[in-house]
Amino acid sequence: MKTHPVSILAVGSMAFDTVQTPAGKAEAVLGGSVNYFSVAASFYAPVQIVGVVGEDFPKQHLGWLSQRRIDVTGVQVVAGKTFHWVGSYDQNLSEAKTLSTALNVFEHFNPKLGDNHRHAPYVFLANIDPILQQSVLDQVNSPKLVACDSMNFWIAGKPDELKKTLKRVDILSVNEGEAYLLSGQRNIIKAAELIRAMGPSVVIIKRGEYGAMLFTPNGMFIAPAFPVQSVVDPTGAGDSFAGAFMGFLAEAGADRKMAQEDPRQWENLLRRAVLAGCVMASFTVEDFSLHRLMRLENDELVGRQHSLINMITV
Amino acid sequence: MKTHPVSILAVGSMAFDTVQTPAGKAEAVLGGSVNYFSVAASFYAPVQIVGVVGEDFPKQHLGWLSQRRIDVTGVQVVAGKTFHWVGSYDQNLSEAKTLSTALNVFEHFNPKLGDNHRHAPYVFLANIDPILQQSVLDQVNSPKLVACDSMNFWIAGKPDELKKTLKRVDILSVNEGEAYLLSGQRNIIKAAELIRAMGPSVVIIKRGEYGAMLFTPNGMFIAPAFPVQSVVDPTGAGDSFAGAFMGFLAEAGADRKMAQEDPRQWENLLRRAVLAGCVMASFTVEDFSLHRLMRLENDELVGRQHSLINMITV
Numbered sequence: 001m002k003t004h005p006v007s008i009l010a011v012g013s014m015a016f017d018t019v020q021t022p023a024g025k026a027e028a029v030l031g032g033s034v035n036y037f038s039v040a041a042s043f044y045a046p047v048q049i050v051g052v053v054g055e056d057f058p059k060q061h062l063g064w065l066s067q068r069r070i071d072v073t074g075v076q077v078v079a080g081k082t083f084h085w086v087g088s089y090d091q092n093l094s095e096a097k098t099l100s101t102a103l104n105v106f107e108h109f110n111p112k113l114g115d116n117h118r119h120a121p122y123v124f125l126a127n128i129d130p131i132l133q134q135s136v137l138d139q140v141n142s143p144k145l146v147a148c149d150s151m152n153f154w155i156a157g158k159p160d161e162l163k164k165t166l167k168r169v170d171i172l173s174v175n176e177g178e179a180y181l182l183s184g185q186r187n188i189i190k191a192a193e194l195i196r197a198m199g200p201s202v203v204i205i206k207r208g209e210y211g212a213m214l215f216t217p218n219g220m221f222i223a224p225a226f227p228v229q230s231v232v233d234p235t236g237a238g239d240s241f242a243g244a245f246m247g248f249l250a251e252a253g254a255d256r257k258m259a260q261e262d263p264r265q266w267e268n269l270l271r272r273a274v275l276a277g278c279v280m281a282s283f284t285v286e287d288f289s290l291h292r293l294m295r296l297e298n299d300e301l302v303g304r305q306h307s308l309i310n311m312i313t314v
Numbered sequence: 315m316k317t318h319p320v321s322i323l324a325v326g327s328m329a330f331d332t333v334q335t336p337a338g339k340a341e342a343v344l345g346g347s348v349n350y351f352s353v354a355a356s357f358y359a360p361v362q363i364v365g366v367v368g369e370d371f372p373k374q375h376l377g378w379l380s381q382r383r384i385d386v387t388g389v390q391v392v393a394g395k396t397f398h399w400v401g402s403y404d405q406n407l408s409e410a411k412t413l414s415t416a417l418n419v420f421e422h423f424n425p426k427l428g429d430n431h432r433h434a435p436y437v438f439l440a441n442i443d444p445i446l447q448q449s450v451l452d453q454v455n456s457p458k459l460v461a462c463d464s465m466n467f468w469i470a471g472k473p474d475e476l477k478k479t480l481k482r483v484d485i486l487s488v489n490e491g492e493a494y495l496l497s498g499q500r501n502i503i504k505a506a507e508l509i510r511a512m513g514p515s516v517v518i519i520k521r522g523e524y525g526a527m528l529f530t531p532n533g534m535f536i537a538p539a540f541p542v543q544s545v546v547d548p549t550g551a552g553d554s555f556a557g558a559f560m561g562f563l564a565e566a567g568a569d570r571k572m573a574q575e576d577p578r579q580w581e582n583l584l585r586r587a588v589l590a591g592c593v594m595a596s597f598t599v600e601d602f603s604l605h606r607l608m609r610l611e612n613d614e615l616v617g618r619q620h621s622l623i624n625m626i627t628v
Contacts, residue, residue, distance in 0.1 A: 224536035
């Protein structure tokens with residue numbers, strides 16, 4: 001049994017989202033990669049957020065996060081407005097169309113870690129400028145496991161910087177289109193192998209409603225999405241996937257050392273972590289913003305995990 | 315142990331295909347749903363084909379099929395030309411664009427079963443006019459298991475006739491788009507349940523490069539496609555999926571009676587049959603026409619089955 005809870009440090013965007021989907025519209029609701037990540041991860045392990053918001057960011061949001069073993073002392077509140085993303089999804093719900101992006105205070109985000117953040121054993125670098133991702137890695141004190149996310153904007157705009165980040169991370173998660181862009185390969189197996197050669201020994205390729213693929217030194221694991229009856233808003237599915245994935249590994253104490261010393265156990269935990277990610281994402285999409293995760297009960301989580309395993313067992 | 319080999323009766327199109335894909339072009343090669351189905355199924359069980367070709371159909375094709383425990387005595391050779399489909403696939407390889415369809419002798423196809431066909435315990439009705447599918451069912455003598463396929467053309471064009479067919483089959487396989495059209499539902503779970511309520515107790519929804527979903531009285535099974543490094547031509551993937559699926563069930567002696575008497579065993583065999591289908595389809599797409607299946611060795615088949623199971627095991 002663990003005597004001390006293991007913390008995950010998560011760095012990324014905190015935002016307001018205004019989202020239109022076939023199911024309806026949500027105006028300036030809580031969003032941002034690090035919020036989705038942290039709430040999802042907090043079902044498994046304590047989290048520390050490093051991010052930035054404007055003075056318009058409601059205090060109750062931070063208070064609510066704090067109540068869920070999420071440390072928000074690393075959230076800078078600065079003069080100006082919070083990042084605000086406006087987007088919409090059409091009938092097939094597979095890809096967001098960005099209508100406007102007001103970076104606001106996030107434009108000058110420069111993550112500064114306090115002494116209480118430097119020793120987190122698990123680090124997640126959400127989708128931010130790869131230069132900032134490296135700055136975070138410069139500030140932490142030898143974490144046991146580092147994962148990161150990225151997106152087309154950085155893959156196309158700062159490929160060399162992103163490749164420097166990739167040399168320093170254990171795990172990368174991207175979606176299919178991003179994997180193709182990053183690798184220059186249209187075949188998913190070849191793309192994943194090329195990306196693994198860039199640094200991360202574990203690559204996760206997210207496939208939206210089709211689930212996710214895990215590539216490790218041991219080969220490939222293919223997980224389906226947990227099928228839901230009603231998708232309200234896909235926003236945050238990828239970040240909450242990453243949160244549950246990383247939270248699961250943190251709770252299990254799985255790290256880079258285990259990868260060397262007990263590769264079978266490492267592989268098994270990675271696979272179960274991917275399923276945990278798929279399950280968490282399936283809850284996220286059932287409502288706007290973090291609403292579904294806010295009311296998610298642990299027995300629902302466990303129930304869906306068992307169901308998903310049943311759906312892939314022969 | 316079985317003392318007599320169990321036969322599958324397969325009724326559908328025999329064709330020449332001319333196909334252009336990013337990997338190249340094939341001119342007037344052997345195609346047609348029943349050919350893909352039969353060759354795939356013949357790895358598991360003997361098959362009897364009922365179909366029609368023109369006088370231009372090369373004798374060596376029939377000879378080659380005969381050498382693979384495929385009975386071609388039900389193939390009518392009539393005056394005129396063989397069905398010829400011309401299509402192309404773009405870079406993403408997910409959906410064929412039909413450039414021309416010359417039905418030729420297939421336009422007046424009227425399946426007539428000989429005495430040697432009426433007692434096949436397994437019947438597969440490939441994608442043909444639902445009126446002809448019913449005519450086949452009128453001619454067979456209480457098969458143990460009946461599966462069918464269909465497509466948008468019949469779902470939209472002859473919905474009432476198709477629904478009469480569905481009342482008489484155990485298993486339906488369709489792709490995602492067809493499931494949505496047939497059910498009027500955009501959600502895959504709801505779509506499958508509505509289709510099951512139309513008759514077939516087992517519904518398979520094929521998802522191309524993402525694999526297939528199986529819906530049974532016991533719930534849902536989600537199988538990934540077996541990922542291949544190079545997709546040359548997706549034509550015939552769905553029909554060879556169905557062939558291996560049905561062949562696997564026939565070889566195992568799984569039928570409607572087992573569904574009642576041993577539902578757990580039935581469920582397990584259905585799941586394994588879906589994986590067999592995914593594996594067979596993965597070989598089909600590696601070359602044009604039936605070329606890859608023609609040179610497929612049994613140990614390759616078994617190897618890929620083990621790999622696929624490993625890719626979904628936690």
